[in-house]
Amino acid sequence: MKKKIPSIEQSMQAKGYSRRDxxxxxxxxxxxxxxxxxxxxxxxxxxxxxxxxxxxWLHFQECTCCSESFIxxxxxxxxxxxxxxxxxxYTETLMAPAGHQAEKSRDDTIKNNxxxxxxxxxxxxxxxxxxxxMIGGKSAEQILKDAAAGAAAVVAWGSCASHGCVQxxxxxxxxxxxxxxxxxxxxxxxxxxxxIAEVMTAIVTHVLLFxxxxxxxxxxxxxxxxxxxxxxxxxxRPYYDAGLFVESWDDDAARKGYCLYKMGCRGPVxxxxxxxxxxxxxxxxxxxxxxxxxxxxxxxxxxNGPFYQHLGAFPxxxxxxxxxxxxxxxxxxxxxxxxxxxxxxxxxKQKLIRENMEESVTVHPFKGEGGADVEAAxxxxxxxxxxGDE
Amino acid sequence: MAANPQTIPYRRIYVWELPVRLxxxxxxxxxxxxxxxxxxxxxxxxxxxxxxxxxxxxFGWVRFxxxxxxYVFVFNFIFRIYWGFVGNRYAKWDRFILxxxxxxxxxxxxxLVDVLQxxxxxxxxxxxxNLAGFSYFVLFHIFLLQTITGFALYSSMSDAFLPRLFTWIxxxxxxxxxxxxxxxxxxxxxxxxxxxxxxxxFYHDYFEGRGTTxxxxxxxxxxxxxxxxx
Numbered sequence: 001m002k003k004k005i006p007s008i009e010q011s012m013q014a015k016g017y018s019r020r021d022x023x024x025x026x027x028x029x030x031x032x033x034x035x036x037x038x039x040x041x042x043x044x045x046x047x048x049x050x051x052x053x054x055x056x057w058l059h060f061q062e063c064t065c066c067s068e069s070f071i072x073x074x075x076x077x078x079x080x081x082x083x084x085x086x087x088x089x090y091t092e093t094l095m096a097p098a099g100h101q102a103e104k105s106r107d108d109t110i111k112n113n114x115x116x117x118x119x120x121x122x123x124x125x126x127x128x129x130x131x132x133x134m135i136g137g138k139s140a141e142q143i144l145k146d147a148a149a150g151a152a153a154v155v156a157w158g159s160c161a162s163h164g165c166v167q168x169x170x171x172x173x174x175x176x177x178x179x180x181x182x183x184x185x186x187x188x189x190x191x192x193x194x195x196i197a198e199v200m201t202a203i204v205t206h207v208l209l210f211x212x213x214x215x216x217x218x219x220x221x222x223x224x225x226x227x228x229x230x231x232x233x234x235x236x237r238p239y240y241d242a243g244l245f246v247e248s249w250d251d252d253a254a255r256k257g258y259c260l261y262k263m264g265c266r267g268p269v270x271x272x273x274x275x276x277x278x279x280x281x282x283x284x285x286x287x288x289x290x291x292x293x294x295x296x297x298x299x300x301x302x303x304n305g306p307f308y309q310h311l312g313a314f315p316x317x318x319x320x321x322x323x324x325x326x327x328x329x330x331x332x333x334x335x336x337x338x339x340x341x342x343x344x345x346x347x348x349k350q351k352l353i354r355e356n357m358e359e360s361v362t363v364h365p366f367k368g369e370g371g372a373d374v375e376a377a378x379x380x381x382x383x384x385x386x387x388g389d390e
Numbered sequence: 391m392a393a394n395p396q397t398i399p400y401r402r403i404y405v406w407e408l409p410v411r412l413x414x415x416x417x418x419x420x421x422x423x424x425x426x427x428x429x430x431x432x433x434x435x436x437x438x439x440x441x442x443x444x445x446x447x448x449f450g451w452v453r454f455x456x457x458x459x460x461y462v463f464v465f466n467f468i469f470r471i472y473w474g475f476v477g478n479r480y481a482k483w484d485r486f487i488l489x490x491x492x493x494x495x496x497x498x499x500x501x502l503v504d505v506l507q508x509x510x511x512x513x514x515x516x517x518x519x520n521l522a523g524f525s526y527f528v529l530f531h532i533f534l535l536q537t538i539t540g541f542a543l544y545s546s547m548s549d550a551f552l553p554r555l556f557t558w559i560x561x562x563x564x565x566x567x568x569x570x571x572x573x574x575x576x577x578x579x580x581x582x583x584x585x586x587x588x589x590x591x592f593y594h595d596y597f598e599g600r601g602t603t604x605x606x607x608x609x610x611x612x613x614x615x616x617x618x619x620x
Contacts, residue, residue: 218561229546232546232547241443241453242443242447243434243438243439243446244441245434266567268566269567271546299564300564300565304568323571323574323575323578324574324578327581327582331585338589341505342589344507345507345593352510352597359398
C-alpha cells in the first residue's frame with residue numbers, strides 16, 4: 001500500500017517544530033541556495049506544498065569523509081535538512097535497518113517513488129572486477145544503475161564519485177570510475193575530498209526548493225561554488241601580487257602569512273569555495289592554517305606530483321623530472337651539439353672556407369671607398385686619395 | 391692576402407620585406423619578454439622581500455607584462471599568417487608547408503650539406519631553405535599550442551571574448567595544473583629554438599657569406615650571379 005508523502009512543513013509539524021521554526025528554516029534554506037529575501041515567499045510555498053522528497057544515499061569505494069563532512073554542517077538547522085526534512089531512506093552509514101531490511105528499504109523507496117527520489121552517491125565504482133565492491137550480493141555498478149534509472153536528480157558527492165579520487169590513481173587497479181561515466185543522465189558533481197559541508201547542504205536545498213538541478217559548468221559542477229579559483233578568493237592573494245612568498249616552512253615569511261605559491265599551493269589551479277565559505281563554521285581553511293591547497297577538488301590531483309611543488313612528474317621522463325629539468329637538459333644537449341657542429345664544420349668545410357677567403361679582395365682603407373671598381377676610381381681622381389693615412 | 395684578379399659578380403635581392411622584418415623583431419622581443427616573465431611567474435625570485443605588500447606590486451606587473459605581451463605576440467602571429475598569402479615569394483605560405491616532392495628532396499639536401507656535412511657544397515636557396523621552412527612550420531604549431539594553453543590558463547581570470555574561447559581546453563588536458571605544465575614545457579622549446587636559430591645565423595653568414603644576418607635588418611641578401619636561376 002502506497003503512503004502519501006507528507007510535505008516538508010507537515011513533516012516538521014509532526015516532529016514538533018513550530019510555524020516560527022519552519023519560517024526560520026525557510027529563510028536559512030533560501031540563503032543557502034543563494035536566493036534573495038524577495039523570493040522567500042516562494043520558498044515557504046514550496047515547502048508547504050511539496051512532498052518531502054525521499055533520498056537514497058549510496059556508498060561505494062570511498063572513505064565516508066563526505067558523510068562526515070555533511071553531518072558536520074555547522075548551522076544546526078541546515079544539518080536538519082537531511083535528518084528531519086529529507087526522508088533519508090537508505091544510507092549505509094546512518095540508517096536504522098540492517099541486512100535484508102536495509103536492502104528492502106532501498107528497493108521499496110526506488111520502486112514506490114519512481115522519478116521522485118534524490119540519489120546521492122558517495123564513492124567511485126570499480127568496473128575492473130565487480131568483486132571489489134559488492135553490497136548485498138549486488139555489484140556497485142548494478143546498484144548504481146538500478147538506483148539512477150528512476151532518480152529525479154543524481155548528485156556525486158566528493159572527488160571519488162566526481163573524478164575517481166585516490167583509488168583511481170595510476171595504474172587504477174580496480175578501474176575505479178566516476179559515476180557520470182556510468183549512468184546516462186546529468187550528474188551534479190560536487191568534488192572535494194571531502195566537499196565543504198555548506199556547499200553540500202546548499203546543493204541539496206537547491207534541488208529540494210526548485211525541483212531541478214542547479215546551473216552546472218562544463219564539468220558538471222555547480223557554478224555557484226566552483227566557478228572561482230581558490231587563488232582568486234584567497235585572503236593571501238595580495239602577497240602574491242606583491243611578490244612576497246614563503247620560501248620554506250619555518251621562515252619569517254611563513255610566520256607573516258605570505259603567499260604559499262612557492263610551497264606548491266594548488267590555489268591557482270583549483271576551483272572551489274574554500275576561501276569564501278571556509279570550513280568548520282567559517283573558521284578557517286587550509287591556506288589560512290598555513291598549509292598550501294592540495295587541489296583536492298580538481299580531477300587528477302592524486303596523480304599531479306608532490307604537493308609541495310608545482311611541476312611534478314612528467315609523463316615519459318621519470319618521476320622527479322619537472323618541465324624545467326627536461327628543458328635544461330634539452331638546452332644543454334643543444335648547446336653541446338652546436339659546439340660539436342661548429343668544430344666539425346670548420347674541419348669539414350676547410351676547402352669552402354679557403355675558397356671564400358680567395359674570393360675576398362684587399363681594399364685600401366680609403367681608396368676602396370665609394371666604388372666597386374677600385375682601379376677606375378684611382379685613375380679618375382688621383383688627387384683625392386693623395387696624402388692618405390700612409 | 392693577394393687581391394683576387396677575378397671579378398665575381400654578385401646580385402642583391404630584396405628578400406625580407408618591411409612587414410616581415412617588423413614581424414620578426416616584434417616576435418623576437420615578445421618571445422624574449424614572454425620567456426623572462428613566464429619563467430618568473432613559474433619560479434618567482436626572492437626580490438624586494440623586505441618590503442611590505444602595500445609598497446609594491448612587482449609580481450602583478452610581471453604577470454601583466456606576460457598577458458599584455460601575449461596579446462601582441464598573438465596578433466603579430468596572425469598578421470604573419472596573413473602576410474603568408476599577400477607577401478613576396480620568400481614570405482609565402484608554400485615556403486613553410488612542403489607540399490611538393492622536390493621541396494622534400496631539397497630538405498634532404500640541406501640535411502646532407504649543413505647538418506650531417508656529408509657533402510661540402512649544396513644548392514643555395516635565396517629565402518628559407520626547406521629545412522628551415524619546415525622548422526618554422528613546426529615552430530608555428532608550438533606558437534599555436536602556446537597560444538591555446540596560455541589563453542586557457544588566462545580564461546579563468548578574464549571575461550574577454552578571446553580567452554573565453556579556450557575554456558574547454560582546461561578539462562581536456564586534465565585541469566589547470568596540466569595546462570600550466572604544458573605551457574611551461576613549451577617555453578623550453580622556444581629557448582632551444584632560439585639557441586639553434588642564433589647559431590645557424592652565425593653558421594650561414596660565415597660559410598655562405600651572403601649577408602644572412604643583415605638581411606633581417608635591411609632586407610637585402612647578396613647572391614653570386616651564377617647561383618641565381620632566373
